[in-house]
Amino acid sequence: MEPKKTEAIILRTRDLGESDLLVTFFSSLYGNLKGVAKGARRSSKRFANSLSTFSLVDLQSRERRSGDLVLLESCELLDGFPGIRSDYNLLLRASYMVEMTETLFPSNVPSFEMFQLLRFALEAISKRQNVDESMISFQARAMKIGGFGINLSRCSRCGRQYKGEGRALFHPPSGSIVCLACEKESVMTPGMGPDTVSALHRVQSSERPLSNRLECSDNAVSELKAVLTSHIEHCLGKKLKSAKYLHPIRFQ
Protein backbone atom coordinates (compact mmCIF):
# COMPACT_ATOMS: atom_id res chain seq x y z
CA MET A 1 0.00 0.00 0.00
CA GLU A 2 1.21 3.50 -0.90
CA PRO A 3 2.41 5.70 1.93
CA LYS A 4 0.38 8.85 2.56
CA LYS A 5 2.10 12.14 3.22
CA THR A 6 0.14 14.90 4.87
CA GLU A 7 0.30 17.83 7.24
CA ALA A 8 -1.46 17.15 10.50
CA ILE A 9 -2.12 18.42 13.98
CA ILE A 10 -1.60 16.00 16.84
CA LEU A 11 -4.80 15.84 18.90
CA ARG A 12 -3.91 13.21 21.49
CA THR A 13 -1.29 10.63 22.31
CA ARG A 14 -1.46 7.60 24.55
CA ASP A 15 1.13 5.05 25.57
CA LEU A 16 0.71 1.73 23.80
CA GLY A 17 2.52 -1.36 25.06
CA GLU A 18 6.14 -1.01 26.13
CA SER A 19 7.49 1.43 23.62
CA ASP A 20 4.79 2.50 21.15
CA LEU A 21 2.57 5.53 21.03
CA LEU A 22 -1.07 5.65 19.88
CA VAL A 23 -1.54 8.98 18.13
CA THR A 24 -4.78 10.71 17.16
CA PHE A 25 -4.26 13.45 14.59
CA PHE A 26 -6.26 15.71 12.30
CA SER A 27 -4.70 15.69 8.87
CA SER A 28 -5.17 18.24 6.13
CA LEU A 29 -6.05 15.59 3.54
CA TYR A 30 -7.76 12.75 5.39
CA GLY A 31 -9.29 14.32 8.49
CA ASN A 32 -9.23 12.66 11.90
CA LEU A 33 -7.11 9.48 12.03
CA LYS A 34 -5.50 7.23 14.61
CA GLY A 35 -2.09 5.72 14.11
CA VAL A 36 0.61 3.74 15.84
CA ALA A 37 4.13 5.15 16.15
CA LYS A 38 6.25 2.07 16.72
CA GLY A 39 9.10 2.54 19.16
CA ALA A 40 8.35 6.25 19.56
CA ARG A 41 8.92 6.13 23.31
CA ARG A 42 12.16 4.22 23.13
CA SER A 43 14.10 5.92 20.37
CA SER A 44 13.78 9.56 19.45
CA LYS A 45 15.42 9.21 16.06
CA ARG A 46 12.54 8.48 13.75
CA PHE A 47 9.97 10.76 15.31
CA ALA A 48 12.36 13.28 16.89
CA ASN A 49 9.95 14.16 19.70
CA SER A 50 7.50 15.60 17.19
CA LEU A 51 4.50 13.69 18.50
CA SER A 52 3.27 16.11 21.19
CA THR A 53 -0.30 17.25 21.61
CA PHE A 54 -1.20 20.35 19.52
CA SER A 55 1.93 20.12 17.34
CA LEU A 56 1.73 20.84 13.63
CA VAL A 57 3.68 18.14 11.82
CA ASP A 58 4.46 16.72 8.43
CA LEU A 59 3.79 13.03 8.66
CA GLN A 60 3.99 9.96 6.53
CA SER A 61 1.75 7.01 7.26
CA ARG A 62 0.80 3.73 5.70
CA GLU A 63 -2.48 1.87 5.92
CA ARG A 64 -2.33 -1.49 7.59
CA ARG A 65 -3.83 -4.59 6.08
CA SER A 66 -6.50 -4.76 8.75
CA GLY A 67 -8.08 -2.41 11.26
CA ASP A 68 -8.55 1.38 11.24
CA LEU A 69 -5.15 2.21 12.68
CA VAL A 70 -2.54 3.53 10.30
CA LEU A 71 1.16 2.97 10.80
CA LEU A 72 3.19 6.15 11.26
CA GLU A 73 6.42 5.94 9.31
CA SER A 74 7.98 9.31 9.95
CA CYS A 75 7.07 12.65 11.39
CA GLU A 76 8.67 16.06 11.27
CA LEU A 77 7.82 18.97 13.52
CA LEU A 78 6.67 22.10 11.67
CA ASP A 79 5.42 24.12 14.65
CA GLY A 80 5.17 23.05 18.29
CA PHE A 81 3.20 26.21 19.26
CA PRO A 82 5.49 26.71 22.27
CA GLY A 83 3.29 29.44 23.80
CA ILE A 84 0.67 26.83 24.70
CA ARG A 85 3.21 24.97 26.84
CA SER A 86 4.04 28.00 28.89
CA ASP A 87 0.55 29.03 29.98
CA TYR A 88 -2.17 26.91 31.54
CA ASN A 89 -4.91 29.28 30.32
CA LEU A 90 -3.75 28.73 26.76
CA LEU A 91 -3.56 24.97 27.31
CA LEU A 92 -7.23 25.10 28.37
CA ARG A 93 -8.22 26.92 25.21
CA ALA A 94 -6.16 24.68 22.94
CA SER A 95 -7.73 21.62 24.60
CA TYR A 96 -11.19 23.03 24.00
CA MET A 97 -10.37 23.55 20.32
CA VAL A 98 -9.09 20.00 19.97
CA GLU A 99 -12.15 18.56 21.68
CA MET A 100 -14.48 20.55 19.45
CA THR A 101 -12.61 19.37 16.35
CA GLU A 102 -12.86 15.73 17.48
CA THR A 103 -16.57 16.07 18.22
CA LEU A 104 -17.44 17.76 14.93
CA PHE A 105 -15.20 15.54 12.80
CA PRO A 106 -15.06 12.10 14.45
CA SER A 107 -13.02 10.08 11.97
CA ASN A 108 -12.24 9.86 8.31
CA VAL A 109 -14.28 12.95 7.45
CA PRO A 110 -11.76 15.15 5.67
CA SER A 111 -12.09 18.91 5.96
CA PHE A 112 -9.28 21.10 4.80
CA GLU A 113 -11.18 24.13 6.10
CA MET A 114 -11.34 22.67 9.60
CA PHE A 115 -7.66 21.77 9.48
CA GLN A 116 -6.74 25.33 8.51
CA LEU A 117 -9.00 26.79 11.18
CA LEU A 118 -7.47 24.67 13.94
CA ARG A 119 -3.97 25.39 12.75
CA PHE A 120 -4.40 29.17 12.61
CA ALA A 121 -6.32 29.28 15.88
CA LEU A 122 -3.58 27.35 17.71
CA GLU A 123 -0.99 29.64 16.17
CA ALA A 124 -2.92 32.75 17.20
CA ILE A 125 -3.31 31.74 20.83
CA SER A 126 0.25 30.43 21.04
CA LYS A 127 1.42 33.91 20.00
CA ARG A 128 -1.17 35.51 22.28
CA GLN A 129 -2.78 37.39 19.40
CA ASN A 130 -6.27 38.47 20.51
CA VAL A 131 -6.78 35.27 22.46
CA ASP A 132 -10.41 35.97 23.36
CA GLU A 133 -11.43 36.98 19.88
CA SER A 134 -9.54 34.08 18.30
CA MET A 135 -11.45 31.74 20.57
CA ILE A 136 -14.85 33.19 19.61
CA SER A 137 -13.92 33.16 15.97
CA PHE A 138 -12.81 29.53 16.25
CA GLN A 139 -16.08 28.51 17.91
CA ALA A 140 -18.27 30.22 15.32
CA ARG A 141 -16.27 29.00 12.33
CA ALA A 142 -15.92 25.43 13.59
CA MET A 143 -19.68 25.15 14.07
CA LYS A 144 -20.27 26.57 10.61
CA ILE A 145 -17.76 24.20 8.96
CA GLY A 146 -19.24 21.29 10.92
CA GLY A 147 -22.67 22.11 9.45
CA PHE A 148 -24.09 23.97 12.43
CA GLY A 149 -23.88 27.57 11.25
CA ILE A 150 -26.34 29.93 12.95
CA ASN A 151 -29.10 31.18 10.66
CA LEU A 152 -29.01 34.96 10.93
CA SER A 153 -31.26 35.89 8.03
CA ARG A 154 -34.79 35.37 9.32
CA CYS A 155 -36.87 34.58 12.42
CA SER A 156 -37.36 30.84 12.66
CA ARG A 157 -40.88 31.35 14.11
CA CYS A 158 -42.62 33.87 11.87
CA GLY A 159 -40.17 33.92 8.98
CA ARG A 160 -39.71 37.68 9.11
CA GLN A 161 -36.42 38.78 7.57
CA TYR A 162 -33.85 40.37 9.89
CA LYS A 163 -32.38 43.45 8.25
CA GLY A 164 -30.21 44.72 11.07
CA GLU A 165 -32.70 46.94 12.88
CA GLY A 166 -33.11 46.42 16.65
CA ARG A 167 -32.20 43.39 18.70
CA ALA A 168 -32.60 39.76 17.68
CA LEU A 169 -32.70 36.70 19.94
CA PHE A 170 -30.86 33.45 19.51
CA HIS A 171 -33.06 30.36 19.77
CA PRO A 172 -30.86 27.27 20.44
CA PRO A 173 -33.34 24.51 19.42
CA SER A 174 -33.67 25.92 15.89
CA GLY A 175 -30.07 27.17 15.62
CA SER A 176 -31.53 30.40 14.34
CA ILE A 177 -32.49 33.90 15.36
CA VAL A 178 -36.05 34.73 16.41
CA CYS A 179 -37.60 38.18 16.55
CA LEU A 180 -38.69 40.06 19.66
CA ALA A 181 -42.33 39.73 18.60
CA CYS A 182 -42.10 35.94 18.84
CA GLU A 183 -39.97 35.45 21.97
CA LYS A 184 -38.71 37.24 25.10
CA GLU A 185 -35.03 37.77 25.84
CA SER A 186 -33.81 35.38 28.57
CA VAL A 187 -30.89 33.14 29.51
CA MET A 188 -32.47 30.47 27.28
CA THR A 189 -32.80 32.87 24.37
CA PRO A 190 -29.89 35.33 24.67
CA GLY A 191 -30.15 38.61 22.79
CA MET A 192 -27.88 40.22 20.22
CA GLY A 193 -27.61 43.82 19.08
CA PRO A 194 -27.27 44.62 15.36
CA ASP A 195 -23.46 44.87 15.55
CA THR A 196 -23.28 41.48 17.30
CA VAL A 197 -25.31 39.89 14.51
CA SER A 198 -23.19 41.46 11.82
CA ALA A 199 -19.92 40.46 13.56
CA LEU A 200 -21.17 36.87 13.74
CA HIS A 201 -22.19 37.04 10.10
CA ARG A 202 -18.72 38.27 9.13
CA VAL A 203 -17.00 35.46 11.05
CA GLN A 204 -19.28 32.76 9.66
CA SER A 205 -18.90 33.85 6.05
CA SER A 206 -15.27 34.98 6.09
CA GLU A 207 -12.97 33.82 3.33
CA ARG A 208 -10.03 33.71 5.69
CA PRO A 209 -9.38 30.56 7.78
CA LEU A 210 -9.54 32.56 11.01
CA SER A 211 -10.56 36.15 11.61
CA ASN A 212 -9.03 36.99 14.95
CA ARG A 213 -10.24 40.58 14.93
CA LEU A 214 -13.97 40.78 15.38
CA GLU A 215 -14.11 44.59 15.10
CA CYS A 216 -17.03 45.02 17.44
CA SER A 217 -17.69 46.44 20.91
CA ASP A 218 -16.87 44.67 24.19
CA ASN A 219 -20.59 44.33 24.74
CA ALA A 220 -20.98 42.54 21.41
CA VAL A 221 -18.09 40.25 22.39
CA SER A 222 -19.89 39.18 25.58
CA GLU A 223 -23.13 38.68 23.64
CA LEU A 224 -21.28 36.48 21.16
CA LYS A 225 -19.83 34.41 23.98
CA ALA A 226 -23.28 33.76 25.47
CA VAL A 227 -24.84 32.89 22.10
CA LEU A 228 -22.02 30.56 21.04
CA THR A 229 -21.89 28.83 24.43
CA SER A 230 -25.57 27.92 24.33
CA HIS A 231 -25.43 27.02 20.63
CA ILE A 232 -22.47 24.68 21.11
CA GLU A 233 -23.92 23.07 24.23
CA HIS A 234 -27.21 22.51 22.45
CA CYS A 235 -25.76 21.09 19.22
CA LEU A 236 -23.02 18.93 20.61
CA GLY A 237 -25.42 17.41 23.09
CA LYS A 238 -22.95 17.30 25.95
CA LYS A 239 -20.65 19.73 27.60
CA LEU A 240 -17.14 19.34 26.31
CA LYS A 241 -14.82 18.06 29.06
CA SER A 242 -12.47 20.98 28.68
CA ALA A 243 -15.35 23.51 28.77
CA LYS A 244 -15.71 22.81 32.49
CA TYR A 245 -12.27 24.31 33.15
CA LEU A 246 -12.73 27.08 30.65
CA HIS A 247 -15.77 28.43 32.43
CA PRO A 248 -14.21 30.42 35.29
CA ILE A 249 -11.84 32.25 32.96
CA ARG A 250 -14.25 32.66 30.09
CA PHE A 251 -15.91 35.69 31.58
CA GLN A 252 -12.85 37.21 33.19
Place this chain on the structure above:
Amino acid sequence: MGVYPPSLGRLIEQFSKFPGVGKKSAERLALYVLRSPKELAEGLAQSLLDVKEKIKLCSVCFNLTDTDPCPICTDQRRANGILCVIEGPGDQLAIEKSGAFRGRYHILQGVLSPLDGIGVEDLRISELISRLKKEEIREIILALNPTVEGEATASYLTDFLKGRGLSITRIALGIPLGGDLKYIDSMTLKRSLDNRSPCDS
Protein backbone atom coordinates in the same frame (compact mmCIF):
# COMPACT_ATOMS: atom_id res chain seq x y z
CA MET B 1 -10.72 -19.76 24.78
CA GLY B 2 -12.85 -22.88 24.38
CA VAL B 3 -9.90 -25.19 23.82
CA TYR B 4 -8.64 -24.78 27.40
CA PRO B 5 -10.14 -26.23 30.58
CA PRO B 6 -12.15 -23.47 32.32
CA SER B 7 -9.66 -22.77 35.15
CA LEU B 8 -6.78 -22.33 32.72
CA GLY B 9 -8.98 -20.26 30.45
CA ARG B 10 -9.77 -17.94 33.37
CA LEU B 11 -6.08 -17.46 34.15
CA ILE B 12 -5.35 -16.62 30.51
CA GLU B 13 -8.18 -14.12 30.58
CA GLN B 14 -6.77 -12.48 33.74
CA PHE B 15 -3.27 -12.21 32.29
CA SER B 16 -4.58 -10.72 29.06
CA LYS B 17 -5.98 -7.79 31.07
CA PHE B 18 -2.41 -6.66 31.87
CA PRO B 19 -1.11 -3.72 29.85
CA GLY B 20 0.93 -4.80 26.85
CA VAL B 21 -0.04 -8.46 27.21
CA GLY B 22 -1.82 -9.89 24.19
CA LYS B 23 -3.67 -13.20 24.00
CA LYS B 24 -0.60 -15.14 22.87
CA SER B 25 1.58 -13.84 25.71
CA ALA B 26 -1.23 -14.47 28.20
CA GLU B 27 -1.36 -18.10 27.08
CA ARG B 28 2.39 -18.42 27.46
CA LEU B 29 2.32 -16.95 30.98
CA ALA B 30 -0.59 -19.15 32.06
CA LEU B 31 1.07 -22.30 30.73
CA TYR B 32 4.27 -21.30 32.50
CA VAL B 33 2.43 -21.01 35.81
CA LEU B 34 0.79 -24.37 35.18
CA ARG B 35 4.11 -26.12 34.61
CA SER B 36 5.93 -24.42 37.52
CA PRO B 37 6.13 -25.71 41.10
CA LYS B 38 3.21 -24.84 43.35
CA GLU B 39 5.35 -22.34 45.36
CA LEU B 40 5.50 -20.00 42.39
CA ALA B 41 1.71 -19.81 42.18
CA GLU B 42 1.41 -19.35 45.95
CA GLY B 43 4.07 -16.65 46.04
CA LEU B 44 2.47 -14.85 43.12
CA ALA B 45 -1.02 -14.99 44.60
CA GLN B 46 0.25 -13.72 47.97
CA SER B 47 2.24 -10.86 46.40
CA LEU B 48 -0.79 -9.80 44.39
CA LEU B 49 -2.92 -9.66 47.53
CA ASP B 50 -0.17 -7.92 49.55
CA VAL B 51 0.13 -5.18 46.97
CA LYS B 52 -3.58 -4.52 47.14
CA GLU B 53 -3.76 -4.68 50.94
CA LYS B 54 -0.53 -3.12 52.14
CA ILE B 55 0.44 -0.49 49.60
CA LYS B 56 -1.11 2.89 50.23
CA LEU B 57 -0.29 6.50 49.53
CA CYS B 58 2.00 8.31 51.95
CA SER B 59 -0.17 10.96 53.61
CA VAL B 60 2.65 13.52 53.36
CA CYS B 61 4.22 13.12 49.90
CA PHE B 62 1.66 10.83 48.18
CA ASN B 63 4.20 8.27 47.12
CA LEU B 64 3.34 4.57 47.21
CA THR B 65 4.40 3.04 50.52
CA ASP B 66 4.01 0.14 52.94
CA THR B 67 4.29 2.44 55.96
CA ASP B 68 2.68 5.83 56.48
CA PRO B 69 4.52 8.25 56.41
CA CYS B 70 6.93 6.69 53.94
CA PRO B 71 10.64 6.08 54.78
CA ILE B 72 11.76 9.23 52.93
CA CYS B 73 9.29 11.46 54.79
CA THR B 74 10.43 10.09 58.17
CA ASP B 75 14.16 10.30 57.38
CA GLN B 76 15.40 13.45 59.21
CA ARG B 77 18.56 13.60 57.07
CA ARG B 78 16.36 14.39 54.09
CA ALA B 79 14.69 17.36 55.76
CA ASN B 80 16.96 19.87 54.00
CA GLY B 81 14.28 22.37 52.96
CA ILE B 82 14.28 21.24 49.33
CA LEU B 83 11.18 19.70 47.82
CA CYS B 84 11.17 18.00 44.44
CA VAL B 85 7.74 18.09 42.76
CA ILE B 86 7.04 15.21 40.36
CA GLU B 87 4.14 13.63 38.49
CA GLY B 88 4.12 10.02 39.63
CA PRO B 89 5.89 7.32 41.70
CA GLY B 90 7.87 6.12 38.66
CA ASP B 91 9.57 9.51 38.41
CA GLN B 92 10.63 9.36 42.05
CA LEU B 93 12.16 5.95 41.46
CA ALA B 94 14.17 7.29 38.52
CA ILE B 95 15.50 10.25 40.52
CA GLU B 96 16.33 8.04 43.52
CA LYS B 97 18.28 5.68 41.26
CA SER B 98 20.36 8.60 40.00
CA GLY B 99 21.36 9.38 43.58
CA ALA B 100 21.51 13.06 42.65
CA PHE B 101 18.85 14.35 45.02
CA ARG B 102 18.85 14.15 48.82
CA GLY B 103 15.74 16.13 49.76
CA ARG B 104 12.11 15.15 49.90
CA TYR B 105 9.47 14.67 47.24
CA HIS B 106 5.94 15.75 46.55
CA ILE B 107 4.00 13.61 44.10
CA LEU B 108 1.23 15.49 42.30
CA GLN B 109 -0.44 12.29 41.10
CA GLY B 110 -0.65 13.54 37.53
CA VAL B 111 -0.49 16.75 35.53
CA LEU B 112 -3.11 19.27 34.43
CA SER B 113 -4.75 17.77 31.38
CA PRO B 114 -8.07 19.32 30.34
CA LEU B 115 -8.48 16.81 27.49
CA ASP B 116 -8.52 14.00 30.05
CA GLY B 117 -10.68 15.96 32.45
CA ILE B 118 -7.86 16.55 34.97
CA GLY B 119 -7.95 20.00 36.56
CA VAL B 120 -6.27 21.82 39.43
CA GLU B 121 -8.49 20.25 42.09
CA ASP B 122 -7.56 16.73 40.92
CA LEU B 123 -3.88 17.17 41.78
CA ARG B 124 -2.20 17.31 45.21
CA ILE B 125 -1.59 21.05 45.02
CA SER B 126 -3.27 22.25 48.22
CA GLU B 127 -1.34 19.54 50.10
CA LEU B 128 1.86 20.91 48.59
CA ILE B 129 1.06 24.39 49.93
CA SER B 130 0.38 23.09 53.41
CA ARG B 131 3.81 21.42 53.51
CA LEU B 132 5.71 24.63 52.77
CA LYS B 133 5.51 26.13 56.29
CA LYS B 134 5.39 22.88 58.19
CA GLU B 135 8.64 21.60 56.68
CA GLU B 136 10.34 25.00 56.29
CA ILE B 137 10.73 24.57 52.55
CA ARG B 138 13.19 27.01 50.92
CA GLU B 139 13.44 25.59 47.44
CA ILE B 140 11.01 23.86 45.10
CA ILE B 141 12.41 21.88 42.20
CA LEU B 142 9.81 21.27 39.50
CA ALA B 143 10.80 17.96 37.90
CA LEU B 144 7.78 17.48 35.65
CA ASN B 145 8.06 15.79 32.26
CA PRO B 146 8.61 18.16 29.33
CA THR B 147 5.30 17.25 27.68
CA VAL B 148 2.81 20.00 26.79
CA GLU B 149 0.77 19.15 29.88
CA GLY B 150 3.82 18.81 32.14
CA GLU B 151 5.20 22.18 31.09
CA ALA B 152 1.84 23.94 31.39
CA THR B 153 1.53 22.45 34.89
CA ALA B 154 5.00 23.70 35.78
CA SER B 155 4.13 27.20 34.62
CA TYR B 156 0.85 27.08 36.57
CA LEU B 157 2.73 26.06 39.72
CA THR B 158 5.39 28.70 39.18
CA ASP B 159 2.70 31.42 39.08
CA PHE B 160 0.91 29.88 42.02
CA LEU B 161 4.02 29.61 44.22
CA LYS B 162 5.38 33.06 43.37
CA GLY B 163 5.67 35.60 46.19
CA ARG B 164 6.04 33.06 48.99
CA GLY B 165 9.75 33.65 49.48
CA LEU B 166 10.70 30.38 47.81
CA SER B 167 13.37 29.67 45.29
CA ILE B 168 11.61 27.88 42.42
CA THR B 169 13.70 26.00 39.88
CA ARG B 170 13.00 23.66 37.00
CA ILE B 171 15.11 20.74 35.85
CA ALA B 172 17.06 21.63 32.72
CA LEU B 173 16.01 20.57 29.25
CA GLY B 174 18.54 19.69 26.60
CA ILE B 175 20.51 17.18 24.60
CA PRO B 176 20.62 13.71 26.20
CA LEU B 177 23.98 12.03 26.86
CA GLY B 178 24.99 9.97 23.85
CA GLY B 179 22.53 11.95 21.73
CA ASP B 180 23.12 13.19 18.22
CA LEU B 181 22.37 16.80 17.24
CA LYS B 182 21.19 15.67 13.79
CA TYR B 183 18.32 13.77 15.35
CA ILE B 184 17.29 16.29 17.99
CA ASP B 185 14.02 18.11 17.36
CA SER B 186 14.17 21.84 16.76
CA MET B 187 12.35 22.81 19.97
CA THR B 188 14.77 20.90 22.21
CA LEU B 189 17.74 22.27 20.28
CA LYS B 190 16.47 25.82 20.63
CA ARG B 191 15.89 25.40 24.36
CA SER B 192 19.30 23.89 24.95
CA LEU B 193 20.91 26.85 23.16
CA ASP B 194 18.77 29.34 25.10
CA ASN B 195 19.73 27.66 28.38
CA ARG B 196 23.39 27.04 27.58
CA SER B 197 25.73 27.11 30.57
CA PRO B 198 29.19 28.67 30.85
CA CYS B 199 32.11 26.22 30.62
CA ASP B 200 34.20 27.78 33.37
CA SER B 201 31.69 27.35 36.16
